[in-house]
Amino acid sequence: MSxxxxxxxxxxxxxxxxxxxxxxxxxxxxxxGDTGKATGMGIxxxxxxxxxxxxxYPLYYFVLAPFGLEFLKIxxxxxxxxxxxxxxxFYLKKAAPALYSSMGVYLALITTNxxxxxxxxxxxxxxxxxxxxxxxxxxxxxxxxxxxxxxxGIRQKMKTAEAPDFLKGTPILFIAAGLLSMSFGGFxxxx
Amino acid sequence: xKTILITLIVSFGLAFLLGILLGLFKKIFYxxxxxxxxxxxxxxxxxxxxxxxxxxxxxxxxxxxxGEAPVNGCAAGGPSVAAKVGKVLGVSADSVKNVAVRxxxxxxxxxxDKGSYVGVKSCSAAKTLGINGTKQCSFGCMGFGDCVEAxxxxxxxxxxxxxxxxxxxxxxxxxxxxSACPQGIMVLVPENRKGxxxxxxxxxxxxxxVFKQCKSACIKCGKCEKTCRYDAIHVINGIPLVQxxxxxxxxxxxxxxPTKVLxxxxxxxxxxx
Numbered sequence: 001m002s003x004x005x006x007x008x009x010x011x012x013x014x015x016x017x018x019x020x021x022x023x024x025x026x027x028x029x030x031x032x033g034d035t036g037k038a039t040g041m042g043i044x045x046x047x048x049x050x051x052x053x054x055x056x057y058p059l060y061y062f063v064l065a066p067f068g069l070e071f072l073k074i075x076x077x078x079x080x081x082x083x084x085x086x087x088x089x090f091y092l093k094k095a096a097p098a099l100y101s102s103m104g105v106y107l108a109l110i111t112t113n114x115x116x117x118x119x120x121x122x123x124x125x126x127x128x129x130x131x132x133x134x135x136x137x138x139x140x141x142x143x144x145x146x147x148x149x150x151x152x153g154i155r156q157k158m159k160t161a162e163a164p165d166f167l168k169g170t171p172i173l174f175i176a177a178g179l180l181s182m183s184f185g186g187f188x189x190x191x
Numbered sequence: 192x193k194t195i196l197i198t199l200i201v202s203f204g205l206a207f208l209l210g211i212l213l214g215l216f217k218k219i220f221y222x223x224x225x226x227x228x229x230x231x232x233x234x235x236x237x238x239x240x241x242x243x244x245x246x247x248x249x250x251x252x253x254x255x256x257x258g259e260a261p262v263n264g265c266a267a268g269g270p271s272v273a274a275k276v277g278k279v280l281g282v283s284a285d286s287v288k289n290v291a292v293r294x295x296x297x298x299x300x301x302x303x304d305k306g307s308y309v310g311v312k313s314c315s316a317a318k319t320l321g322i323n324g325t326k327q328c329s330f331g332c333m334g335f336g337d338c339v340e341a342x343x344x345x346x347x348x349x350x351x352x353x354x355x356x357x358x359x360x361x362x363x364x365x366x367x368x369x370s371a372c373p374q375g376i377m378v379l380v381p382e383n384r385k386g387x388x389x390x391x392x393x394x395x396x397x398x399x400x401v402f403k404q405c406k407s408a409c410i411k412c413g414k415c416e417k418t419c420r421y422d423a424i425h426v427i428n429g430i431p432l433v434q435x436x437x438x439x440x441x442x443x444x445x446x447x448x449p450t451k452v453l454x455x456x457x458x459x460x461x462x463x464x
Contacts, residue, residue: 037246063205067197076205083209087216094220106246109239165319 004135007128010191011139017115018147019177019184024115028151029173031106038152039145044106046141049116051088052081053137056120057130077120082111115144150180227256227280234275236268255280270363289364289379290460291338291346291357296390296407296452297331298352303404313337318373328404330392332376341371359460384456386438387415387424387445391452394429409452415444 017023024045031041056077064073089107092100110116119140123133154176163172232252243264245251254260255276262282263273308325310317314337323329334353346362347355355368359382368377376392391409395401401408415424415431423437424444431444431453445453 031246041246063201067201068194069198069201072198072202076202079202079206079209083213086213090213090216090220094222108247108249 008139012143016143019181032152035152038148042145042148049141295332338368341367389431418447
């Protein structure tokens, strides 16, 4: 059990997908202008991350590995994740309209999100078992959500702060993201 | 050879399976979409760029159909998409057309210069030099014509008094001059708006300083607020702002204004066509 918690915390803080591995920077910069949107995007991505891991993991070990097709994993994973997101979107629209309206609109934007692909590939390359893989994905999802919410908070503050003209807009955002990333670097080596 | 075959079989098989699943799911979980939304969505560019402020074209289409988003809200599509969206919704795109208004009257003889400026003849350059404009009024028009240059429709010309003049026959309300002006003097106003408008951007709260800087500046005396019988005009952050649902174009505030800052929008925006 403590092993699972370790994996969860490691992927959430020490190996944070956004701030340490620098994946999914587009939603991180693009969608954090508004805390509500950032949270929606974060939750939707988290949901898809866990779901994608749960689907691609058995696919790899029961279909790709027996045929010796390990090299195909990137192609197949992209295909499966993109279709999966679409399927989930159809289902949510019908079965849970409330959930869809809070999360579904972001689903179309994350069909080809690199963080999701990276998490599914990492679980394979780290040779986790299924439960460990799920906990790894959960941790990465929490880390992503955390990074999104933190950044949107910082941006809210930055709106009222005076920045030099040449730094206004994206440059100051990247500086803030860099500082945030450095502070997360403090977790390195803890676990 | 065997590997290639297996690769083909597995990837084709998966793609086939997923394709069938997608088709099935679409059928099973089909819900009738509002026809309006689907039609609006069809004329949008579909790039999901997010420039409208909504997450993707679908969300924007839904918002337009619900009346929450403006018909011309698609920045990527521009006026042509706005016209198409307007057609779908039965709103003529003309009725929402904006025009540019210059909210400054500080021409060469009215507003004093800080000194003689010999730098690059560009408003944004003069602004970023750190001298905050060439006029004593840091909010006023500098008259180098960044807006004239930005206008793609030949609707802006520099007048003799050093202030740009808008030609309302050719102004399309594209807003290029609004983003080109470093002072934020050009504003977009709906073409059919009626009521009074303040043609001044000076937000300096010190009355005596404003007096010295410009003869046609708002001195924050608040006379317009006191004169208005409809509670429609209020000096907010140093500039009189009008609530156009309350203003009746009675011209009382305009007559009361000691520095002649206020004027009627309908008298200003004249389209001859």
